[in-house]
Amino acid sequence: MIEVIQAGLETSVQDYPGRIGYWNQGFPPSGPMDSWSFRLANLLVGNEPGAAGLECQFMGPTLKFRKNTVIAVCGADMKPKLEGQPMPTWESVAVSAGQTLQLSFPSVGARGYIAIAGGIATPPWLGSRSTFHKAGVGGMEGHALKVGQIVPVAQGRGKGGRKVKDGSRPTFSANKHWTIEVVAGPNDDWVDEAGHARFLATDWKLSSKSDRTGFRLEGPMWTFAEKATNKRPEHGAEPSNIIDQGYPVGAINLAGQTPIILVNDGPSMGGFINPYTVPSAAFWKLGQSRPGETYRFHKVTVEQAQAMGRDLKAICSENSIY
Incomplete structure (x- = not known):
């Protein structure tokens, strides 16, 4: 139903919450980095919040529609144009067969989302249509869209003119600085008090x-608790080494002195400590940040992180659409 004229930098099929229940076999959840924008886009076109749509990274695609349908573009403002004319974002728009949608570079944010009434109908793999690039599964044959591909779409019943309420939209950082919530653990006791204070007081730069x-992330050196330096040999030689363990989604994985946030397609286990974890409700900020921008981490409790998730789920509902 949709022909790919230009593919964009990395445009992939994703659904929400992704591929759940297979991480112990090496398959991460994948799914949209900014699920807030993604879910609202789906609701605008009459889909379930998790229906398969397109995630567009840094530069959007050009798509030609072969049938009449309804679409919505949310997330980073990629200046969408329909038949060469500016198209509104955060709003459902009726398109006709033969019309072309073109997205470009975002002025603020990093990832845009395209929802189509009915949802993308690629074959699910392990219960999800989400693309996991490194294993080559899901989506359009397991990879980002390519020029000339035809993207199948299920029958939908969306209508144009539906909008997201202003107060229900995420706010992207125009000053290139983000506050990211974190929960301590699971290995916070491997870092000393000075290391924790330094982590929370630092503006960490997102690496290319x-x-x-x-x-x-790029930032200062870490310092460690005695258990990280006085440990049994099976834990490894470096203070950040630990006997292989499972990693939570969102773990801030300390590889030597380099913290790496394990996001949607991250590994399920390994031999490095994870002193902090970014809760899922804060992932949208990661998804909308660009290399060179900075993070300041704000510590919250598990209960606060869970409340963030409940609040976000309430926002990503029909109550936010008019």
Whole structure:
């Protein structure tokens, strides 16, 4: 139903919450980095919040529609144009067969989302249509969209003119600085008090050596508790080494002296400590940040992180659409 004229930098099929229940077999959840924008886009076109749509990274695609449908573009403002004319974002728009949608570079934010009434109908793999690039599964044959591909879409019943309330939209950082919530653990006791204070007081820079597997951070050296330096040999030689363990999604994985946030396509286990974890409700900020921008981490409790998730779920509902 949709022909890919230009693919964009990395445009992939994703659904929410992704591929759940297979991480112990090496398959991460994948799914949209900014699930807030993604879910609202789906609601605008009459889909369930988790229906498969497109995630567009840094530069959007050009798509031609072969049938009449309804679409919505949310997330980073990639200046969408329909038949060469500016198209509103955070609003459902009816499109006709033969019309072309073009997205470009975002002025603020990093990832845009395209929802189509009915949802993308690629075959699910292990219960999800989400693309996991490094294993080549899900989506359009396991990879980002390519020029000339035809993206299948299910029958939908969306209508144009539906909008997201202003107070229900995420706010992207125009000053290139983000406050990111973190929960201590699971290995926070391997870092000393000075190391924790330094981590929370530092503006960490997002490295260009980052992708959907991990967000690498640049900043000061870490210092460690005695248990990290006086340990049994099976834990490894470096203070940040630990006997292989499972990693939570969002773990800030300390590889030597380099913290790496394990995001949607991250590994499920390894031999490094994870002193902090970014809760899922804060992932949208990671998804909308760019290399060179900075993070300041704010410590919250597990209960506060869970409340953030409940609040975000309430926002990503029909109550936010008019």
